[in-house]
Amino acid sequence: MAEIIQRGKTWTYKVYIGTDPLTKKRISDSKGGFKTQKEAKAAARLVELQKQNGTFVKESDIPFKQFAQDWVKTYSRSGVKVSSVRAREKEMKHFISVWGPYPISRITKKMYQDRIIDLSEQYSHNYMDGIHACGRMIFRQAIELGLMKVNPTENFKLPKKQQTVEELEKEEDEIIFFEKEELAHFLKLAHSHGLEMDHLIFTVLSYTGLRIGELLALKWSDFNDNPGTLRVIKTLYNPTNNFKKYHLLTPKTKGSVRTIRINDKLVSMLKKHKIIQNEVKLKNRLIYQDYGFIFAREDGHPQLRKVVETRLKRLLKLARIEKKITPHSFRHTHTSLLLEAGVGIKEVQQRLGHTDINTTMNIYAHMTANMEEKASQKFDKLMEDLL
Structure with a gap:
């Protein structure tokens, strides 16, 4: 009563x-x-x-911050990657910053909508996809636990952001890569002036299109010299750049698991590198921990991505190349060379490990436009010489 x-x-x-x-x-x-x-x-x-x-739900007064932090602990134990947990922690902070002490049960659809729209004005659509996905997971769990009656994310669609001309121009410039002559000059300089493993790392990146995390995760068990192949089944995740605190994760997508054919030049370079590495093991036997990494530091741990990036900047400066080249640019460079060689789009997709053909097609369209521009310039030059 x-x-x-x-x-x-x-x-x-x-x-x-x-x-x-x-x-x-x-x-x-x-x-x-x-x-x-x-x-x-x-x-x-x-x-x-x-x-x-049996339909009554007693809404909870638990603060949003407390529930979100408890939720991410549960999420981390569900078998997801460390990188996914880190992403969720970053995304949920955008909600905690405004709703932290507020009871989760009192967060309305209007409040959620206003927050997402506000964030959409600050961040890219891709990043907002992640934030919205995180919000949906948190509130879905609250509903399942009977802590609130109405899910504020229900039937809410992420607003499409209208890109400005400046943003479109910037997006167009994101795919940066070496021209063939630039790459030859860079690799030659890496051979003559590079530090330990520089020439090998940048040659493998150029000749395979591997992601930097995939390359640094390679072990000798992934290398087969006859026929020459590299097996890609993991990626190195080390956001803190602490050489001991790394994680070996499954590749980015299902399609990223692949075996790449490599030429005799790379096979020879890797064999020579193994001989040098064995000498390093012997020299540093008191501190060397052999985990089997191809691109290992002098203590056996995998090389840091930060070191590769720093070495790259040094060589670009020496080569007087002013493009904003990153380790990922070698992947785009490899793609452009494959297309220039007449390799089919399906083969390019498989070699790069793209699950979605649209990803390959977007890069293909950019590369093709670049090649057409160069062809036009060459034709114009030819006609000038004739006149």
């Missing part, structure tokens, strides 16, 4: 719900602020009917 209480000028109901199985204490649902006794009784009757039908 509901208890109806008058408090000042308003009325409050209190309905007995049951007993907490853990504390054995009585659980009740109460709500005040009703202008009349009749309104309070009607609201109480609705709760009693929901209780009888």
Whole structure:
């Protein structure tokens, strides 16, 4: 039976719900602020009917921050990658910063919508996909645990961001790569002025199109000299750049698991590198921990991505190449050379490990436009010489 209480000028109901199985204490649902006794009784009757039908949900006062932090702990134990957990932690901070102490049950659809729209004005559509996905997972869990009645993310679609001309131009410039002559000059300089493993690392990146994480995760067990192949089954994840605190994860997508054919030049270079590495093991036998990495530091741990990036900047400066080349640019360079050699789009997709053909097609379109521009310039030059 509901208890109806008058408090000042308003009325409050209190309905007995049951007993907490853990504390054995009585659980009740109460709500005040009703202008009349009749309104309070009607609201109480609705709760009693929901209780009888098994549809009643007692909304929780747990703060959003506390629930989100508990949720991410559960998420981390569900077998997902360390990189995915790190991404979720980063994404949920965008909600915690505004809703931290606020009861999760009181977050409405309007509040969620306003927050997403506000963030959409600051971040890219791809990043917003991640933030929205994180929000959906958090609130879905709250609903499943019976902590709230209405899911604020339900039926909400991420707004499409209208790109400006400046953003489109910037996006067009994102695919940066070496021209064939630039690559030859760079690799020659890496051979003559590079530091330990520089020439090998940048040659392998250029000749295979591997992602930098895939390259640094390679072990000798992934290398076959006859026929010459490299097996890609893992990627190195080390966001803190601490040489001991790395993780070997499964590749980016299912299609990223692949075996790449390499030429005799790379096979020969890798064999010579193994001989040198064996000498390093012997020299540093007191500290060397042999994990089997091809691109290992002098203590046996895998080389850091940060070191590769720093070495790359040094060589680009020596080569007087002003393009904003990154380790990923070698992947685009490899793609452009494959297309220039007449390799089919399907073969390019398989070699690069793209699960989605559209990813390959986007790069293909950019590369093709670049090649057409160069062909046009060469033709113009030819005609100038004839006139």
